[in-house]
Amino acid sequence: MRCRLRAEIRGAVQGVGFRPFVYRLAEELSLDGWVKNDSRGLTVEAEGARADLERFLARVMEEKPAAAAIESTAIDWPEPVGYRGFEIRASDALGDKSVQILPEIATCASCLEEIRDPGDRRHRYPFTNCTLCGPRFSIVLSLPYDRPRTTMRRFTMCPACAAEYASPRDRRFHAQPNACPACGPRLALWRPDGEEAAAGDEALRGAAQALAQGAIVAVKGLGGFHLLADARDGAAVARLRARKGRREKPFAVMARDLEQALSLCRIDDLEKQALASPEAPILLLERRADAPAHESVAPGNPYLGVMLPYAPLHHLLLGLLAFPVVATSGNLSEEPICIDEDEARERLVGIADLFLVHDRPIARHVDDSVAWHVDGEIRLLRRARGYAPRPVLLAAPLPPILAVGGHLKNTVALGVGRQAFISQHIGDTETPEALAAFEAVIGDFLELYEVEPVAVAHDLHPDYASTRFARSLLEGEAGAPGDAERSRTMSRLLKARLVPVQHHHAHLASCLAEHGREGPALGVIWDGTGYGPDGTIWGGEFLVGGAASFRRVACLRRFLLPGGDAAVREPRRSAVALLWETLGEQALEQDDLPPLQAFTQAERAFLGNMLRRKVHCPATSSAGRLFDGVAALLGLAQRVSFEGQAAMALEHAADPSVEDAYPVELMPAQEEGAPPRFLDWRLLVAALVADLRRGVPAAILAGRFHNTLVEMIALVARLAGEPLVALSGGCFQNRRLVQGAAARLRHDGFEVLLHRQVPPNDGGICLGQLAVAAARIKET
Numbered sequence: 001m002r003c004r005l006r007a008e009i010r011g012a013v014q015g016v017g018f019r020p021f022v023y024r025l026a027e028e029l030s031l032d033g034w035v036k037n038d039s040r041g042l043t044v045e046a047e048g049a050r051a052d053l054e055r056f057l058a059r060v061m062e063e064k065p066a067a068a069a070i071e072s073t074a075i076d077w078p079e080p081v082g083y084r085g086f087e088i089r090a091s092d093a094l095g096d097k098s099v100q101i102l103p104e105i106a107t108c109a110s111c112l113e114e115i116r117d118p119g120d121r122r123h124r125y126p127f128t129n130c131t132l133c134g135p136r137f138s139i140v141l142s143l144p145y146d147r148p149r150t151t152m153r154r155f156t157m158c159p160a161c162a163a164e165y166a167s168p169r170d171r172r173f174h175a176q177p178n179a180c181p182a183c184g185p186r187l188a189l190w191r192p193d194g195e196e197a198a199a200g201d202e203a204l205r206g207a208a209q210a211l212a213q214g215a216i217v218a219v220k221g222l223g224g225f226h227l228l229a230d231a232r233d234g235a236a237v238a239r240l241r242a243r244k245g246r247r248e249k250p251f252a253v254m255a256r257d258l259e260q261a262l263s264l265c266r267i268d269d270l271e272k273q274a275l276a277s278p279e280a281p282i283l284l285l286e287r288r289a290d291a292p293a294h295e296s297v298a299p300g301n302p303y304l305g306v307m308l309p310y311a312p313l314h315h316l317l318l319g320l321l322a323f324p325v326v327a328t329s330g331n332l333s334e335e336p337i338c339i340d341e342d343e344a345r346e347r348l349v350g351i352a353d354l355f356l357v358h359d360r361p362i363a364r365h366v367d368d369s370v371a372w373h374v375d376g377e378i379r380l381l382r383r384a385r386g387y388a389p390r391p392v393l394l395a396a397p398l399p400p401i402l403a404v405g406g407h408l409k410n411t412v413a414l415g416v417g418r419q420a421f422i423s424q425h426i427g428d429t430e431t432p433e434a435l436a437a438f439e440a441v442i443g444d445f446l447e448l449y450e451v452e453p454v455a456v457a458h459d460l461h462p463d464y465a466s467t468r469f470a471r472s473l474l475e476g477e478a479g480a481p482g483d484a485e486r487s488r489t490m491s492r493l494l495k496a497r498l499v500p501v502q503h504h505h506a507h508l509a510s511c512l513a514e515h516g517r518e519g520p521a522l523g524v525i526w527d528g529t530g531y532g533p534d535g536t537i538w539g540g541e542f543l544v545g546g547a548a549s550f551r552r553v554a555c556l557r558r559f560l561l562p563g564g565d566a567a568v569r570e571p572r573r574s575a576v577a578l579l580w581e582t583l584g585e586q587a588l589e590q591d592d593l594p595p596l597q598a599f600t601q602a603e604r605a606f607l608g609n610m611l612r613r614k615v616h617c618p619a620t621s622s623a624g625r626l627f628d629g630v631a632a633l634l635g636l637a638q639r640v641s642f643e644g645q646a647a648m649a650l651e652h653a654a655d656p657s658v659e660d661a662y663p664v665e666l667m668p669a670q671e672e673g674a675p676p677r678f679l680d681w682r683l684l685v686a687a688l689v690a691d692l693r694r695g696v697p698a699a700i701l702a703g704r705f706h707n708t709l710v711e712m713i714a715l716v717a718r719l720a721g722e723p724l725v726a727l728s729g730g731c732f733q734n735r736r737l738v739q740g741a742a743a744r745l746r747h748d749g750f751e752v753l754l755h756r757q758v759p760p761n762d763g764g765i766c767l768g769q770l771a772v773a774a775a776r777i778k779e780t
Contacts, residue, residue, distance in 0.1 A: 001049070002047060002049070002080050003047065003049070003050045003077060003080065004045065004047045004077065004081065004083075005033075005044070005045065005047075005056070005057065005075070005077060006045050006075070006076040007043070007045075007057060007060070007076075008040070008041065008042075008043050008074040009041050009044065009060075009070055009073050010040060010041040010070070010071050010072045010074075011041060011069045011072065011100055012068055012069040012102055012390060013042040013068055013069075014041070014042065014100070014101075014102065014144060014145040015101075015131065016066075016068045016131060016132070017132060017173070019035050019036070019037065019088050020170075021060075021063075021064065022035045022044055023035060023088055025063070026046055026056065026086040027086055029048065029055065030048065031046040031052060031056060031086060032046065032047045032048065032085055032086055033045045033047050033083045033086055033087075034083070034088070035086075035088055036090065037144045038092040039092065039144055041100075043092075044060075046083075046086070047080050047081075047083045057075070065131070065132070067102065067105055069390070071100075071393055071418075071419075088173075088174075091144045092144070100390060100419070101136065101140055101448065102136040102137065102145075102390070103366075103385060103386050103388055103389065104136055104137060104138060104222045104223060104310070104385050104386060105132065105133045106133060106277070106278050106279070106308075107128075107129075107133050107309070107310060107311060107315060108133040110130065110132070111132075112315060114128055115128050115312050115315065115316065121160065121181070121182075122180055122181070124201050124204075124316055125181050125312065126187055126312045126313035126358070127179050127184050127185045127312065128179075128180075129177045129312075130172045130178070131174070131175045132171065134175070134177050135177050135360075137223075137366060137389055138223045138362050138363060138366050139152060139177060139362070140363060140448070146174075146176060150176050150363075151362070151363050152176055152177050152178075152179070152360070155184055156183060157178060157183050158180065158182045160180065160182070161183055164178060165178050181200075184360075185358045185359050186358060186359055187199065187200055187204065187313070187357070188203050188356075188357055188358070189203035189207055189355070190345070190356075190357055191355075192352070194345055203356060204356070205320060207219070208317060208320035208321055210353065210354050211228060211230055212323075214229075214230060214233050214235060214236045215229075215236075215353040215354060216236065216239060216243070216353050216354075217353065218330050218338075218344055218351070218355045219313070219330075220355075220362075221313060221314065222310070222362075222385065223339070223362060223364075223365055223366025223367065223384075223385050223424075224330060224339045224365045224366065224367070225329075225331075225344050225348070226254075226327045227240060227326075227327075227328050227330050227348070227351060228254075228325045229325060229326045230323055231297055232292050232293060232294055234294040234296050236326075237294050237326060238296060240326065243350060243351040244328070244332060244333060246641075246642075247641040248642065249641065249645070250298035250301050250303075250305060251297050251298065251305070251328045252305040252306070252326070252327050252328060252368065253304055253305065253307075253324050253325065253327065254325050255308060256309070256318040256319065256324065257308065257318075258272060258308065261275060261285075261306050261308065261324075263292055264285070264291040264293055264304055264306055265286055265288055265303075265306055266285065267285055268373065270373055270378060271283055271285060275306070277386075278386065279369065279385075279386030280308055280385075281307065281370060281378075281385075282368050282370045282371070282382075283305070283306055283370075283371055283372065284381070285303060285306050286302060286303060287302055300649065301652065305370060307368060310386075330348060331347065331348075334427065334430060334434065335347070335427075335433045335434060336365050336426065336427060336433055336436075337365050338365075340361075340362070364424070364440070364441070366384055366388065367382065367384040367424060367425045367427075368382075368384060369385050369387050369388075369425075370382035374735055375739060375742050377756055379754065379755060380755070380758060380759050381733060381759050381760075381761065382759060382763060383411065383422060383425060383757075383758055383759060383763060383764075385424070388411075388423055388424035389421050389422065389424065391419035392419075392422060392757050392767060393420075394415075394418045394516070394771070395418075395513075395516040395518065396418065398417070398770070398777075399454045399455070399774065400415060400451045400452065400453045401415040401453050401454065401499075401770055401773050401774060401777075402446070402451075402456045402457070402493065403501075403770040403773065404438075404457070404458050404467075404766065405426075405766040405769070406459050406464060406503065406506075407464040407465060407762070408428045408429075408643065408761075408762050409425065409427065409759070409761050409762040409763040410426040410428070410429050410434075410762070410766075411423045411425060411764075412438070412442055412445065412466075412766050413769070413770045414445045414446070414451060420767055420770050421445065422766060423441045423444075423445065426441055429464070430465070438465070438466070438469070442469075443488065443489040446488075446489055447489075451492070452493075452495065453493060453496045454495070455496050455497050455498070455499050455773045455777060456470045456497075457766075457769035457770060457772065457773035458470035458471075458498065458499070459503055459531070459765075460501060460502045460533065461531035462531075473493050473494065473496065473498065499769075499772070499773040499776055501769045501772045502530070502531070502532070503765065504523070504525040504530050504541045504729070505543065505545070505550045505768070506765040506769045507523065507525045507527070507530075507729050507760075507765055508543050508545065508546075508726055508728060508768065509546070509547040509767075509769075509772050509775075510728065510755070510758060510764045510765055510766075510767040510768030511727070511753050511755055511760075511768075512726060512771070513767050514755065518546050519546025519547070519724070520544055520545055520546050520722060521545075521546065521724035521725060521726045521753070522542060522553075522716070522717055522720045522722040522724070522725045522726070523541070523542070523543040523544070523545070523550070523726045523728060524716070524725060524728070524729075524741070525541040525542075525543060525728050525729045526539065526540055526541070526624070526730075526731035527623065527761070527762075528624030528644075528730060529620070529622055536558065536618065536619045536620065536621070537561070537619065537620035537622055538621055538622070539556075539620060539621055539622030539623055539624055539729075540555050540556030540623035540679070542555060542720065544720055546775075547771040547775040548772075548775040548778075552675040553675060553719070554666070554675050554676070554677040554678060554679065554716045554719070554720075555621040555675050555678055556623055556626060556678065556681060556712075557621070557667070557679060557680045557681055558619045558620060559577045559578060559620065560614060560617035560619055560620075561577055561617060561625060562576065562577055562610045562617050563610070563616060563617075564618050569640060570638065570639050570640075571595075571628035571631055571632040571637050571638060571640060572594075572598045572599065572632045572638040572639070573607070574625045574626070574629035574632065575593075575594075575595035575633050576588070576595055576596070577611070577625075578633070579593070579689075582686055585612075588604045588605075588608050590689075592693065593689065594632065594633065594634070594635035594638065595629075598632075598638040598639075623709075623729070624730060624731060626681060627731065628640075630650060630685075630688065630702075631646035631647065631649055631650040632646065633688065633689065634650070634692070634701055634702060635698065636649040636653055644733070650702050651702075651706070651735065654699060654703040655699035655700050655702070655703040656703070656736070657703075658699075658700055658703025658704055658707065661704055662704055662708045663684070663687065664679060664680065664684055664708055664711060665679070666678075666679055666680075666715055666716070666719065667679075679715070679716070688701055688705065691704075706736050706737055706740060709737055709741070710740040711744075713741045714741075714748055717750055718748065723749075723750060723751055724750070724751050724753065725752050725753070727742065727753070727760070728755060728760050729760060729761070730761040732754070732755075733759075733760060733761060742754060
């Protein structure tokens with residue numbers, strides 16, 4: 001008996017060759033019907049014998065394209081209508097937009113083989129792609145994902161490309177960026193004044209020659225510009241640092257292939273898989289002593305951030321070089337990356353010696369993702385290319401909500417049903433360029449998904465740029481005259497209620513949400529700073545709860561932070577603060593300690609007055625500042641040029657063989673309104689200073705410090721009695737801390753949640769804000 005199957009498939013099913021896969025399978029099984037893309041995913045109707053249709057459905061699920069991800073399938077068996085033959089129908093743009101936009105996909109083996117084959121028509125063509133690889137999120141303009149709705153709409157396909165595009169049996173069937181040398185984007189090498197120095201393959205060869213001679217070359221890739229330099233050349237790296245304004249922060253390295261990557265770092269099997277995966281992130285790997293990369297690429301760091309080429313342009317360029325290259329974002333420090341060649345020539349003037357550009361427009365910036373292998377899995381530290389904007393699937397549907405993230409490492413999230421779409425990394429919202437990128441990403445999401453959120457979730461801190469943006473909705477700031485894009489964005493938000501979310505609560509909720517857990521859980525949330533409801537700076541927190549609510553069961557002992565934000569740049573200030581809390585006025589007399597030696601007598605007196613009068617000395621429980629202070633006491637860092645530098649130095653200094661720890665006490669509340677318990681680190685500081693004066697090596701002291709932190713976490717976990725423990729916050733980017741704490745907690749019988757799909761740092765809090773806002777709306 002003839003039956004009819006209707007399947008509505010949701011998930012990452014567009015731009016991955018799903019329709020031609022369905023077409024070929026239906027033909028193989030002699031089924032009639034159709035398949036098409038729509039605004040929510042993909043719909044199939046097929047007619048045939050019931051057994052054949054059930055076999056067809058099972059094989060769709062089992063044999064789907066590698067890059068596809070099916071999240072839900074709605075099945076129906078309506079009456080047959082008499083289809084004849086099987087066809088791929090035109091996409092349907094009507095209806096709610098909830099389809100997943102795919103991220104960029106690294107070059108597949110078939111395309112790589114073509115660009116290396118002298119007999120292929122795409123030989124050495126840097127924009128080769130197919131349904132299995134190439135640009136996606138960086139070129140899409142609207143949904144559903146079809147060529148006229150991408151930045152490729154300006155390129156008319158030649159007859160050969162059009163034939164591939166139209167053939168369901170070809171792997172380039174409906175590959176929206178499909179192109180070849182005859183009809184697609186072109187490459188050019190520009191001098192800083194915009195004059196073309198070479199075109200096509202000669203542009204590639206010119207860029208390679210310049211790199212070999214020590215030049216800095218700006219290269220337009222998939223999601224923006226990289227700045228490239230010879231990773232072996234200390235002088236070239238020094239010039240890049242000076243010009244970019246990035247004194248010491250580690251650079252990433254792009255290796256030609258896995259063999260070259262192995263010459264740089266030790267790489268285990270899971271890390272090899274991650275490097276060569278479709279996502280192709282930058283991976284933090286253990287650096288070899290004889291690595292062919294200058295020490296200044298990652299000063300004092302035992303790890304290197306390494307990635308492999310993920311676009312044909314990279315493969316072709318690196319194939320002309322005998323060395324790895326520094327590949328850092330094309331921007332000045334703390335600004336978003338450039339995506340347009342003319343913009344790059346303006347903003348990167350004085351940095352790049354040459355510009356390798358092309359004429360395929362980039363719709364939005366997409367940085368490289370950063371990941372690490374820790375606790376048995378590859379986990380994200382920065383979520384961008386290869387991952388964004390794929391959603392995190394939530395345990396339950398939620399109303400449309402926009403979450404605008406934090407101040408540093410900003411990302412935003414949009415909730416649509418059970419999907420939390422998380423943006424690419426935006427960065428620190430401290431410059432006009434960064435704020436413009438932040439608003440552009442929000443506008444992107446709202447336009448792509450045609451959503452009018454019922455709520456906007458934001459951080460509790462009143463001075464964060466993201467908070468100010470959210471609060472501007474109350475004033476109806478629709479943008480300056482002529483600012484049509486901002487006006488459209490704001491018009492979609494005018495009916496939304498604002499939901500302020502405490503920073504560390506968002507961290508806890510984020511970790512629970514990505515694991516599909518409701519809680520309650522003990523959240524160990526350690527970072528540099530977060531605004532507390534009591535007006536103090538939180539950062540060493542133990543919270544029990546879930547998305548709906550939390551209670552603060554303990555924290556690190558508070559101390560005064562002289563100079564506030566100045567202490568973030570000067571760990572020596574945190575060291576003095578720790579000593580002041582431990583020794584009182586005598587702290588300023590410890591002349592033999594490195595942080596005191598870093599101040600003049602006049603500066604010491606000034607700090608003493610600040611601390612004594614509590615002027616410009618906010619109270620903090622920050623674990624990040626505790627790390628900074630201890631690093632300064634050990635003489636590892638008195639001033640820093642990037643966030644987390646002192647903590648990294650302390651982590652890298654620690655002797656892994658050290659097993660003992662310093663004493664620590666869990667004390668009753670410091671004052672009224674404080675949590676019921678606090679961890680008193682003063683015994684730790686006193687013991688560490690005594691060891692330092694006895695000449696105990698810094699490596700042993702750093703090891704004991706880390707072990708003490710693990711003991712602190714275990715102590716509070718036992719007190720709280722929650723079987724589930726979530727570790728979140730920027731401090732858990734410390735490999736020794738996260739592995740030590742997770743192992744100890746599991747040994748003590750606790751279940752431990754670590755971030756995997758979103759970073760533990762502030763790049764993940766938008767997901768938590770989303771979860772908290774949804775829980776509050778549900779309660780009202």
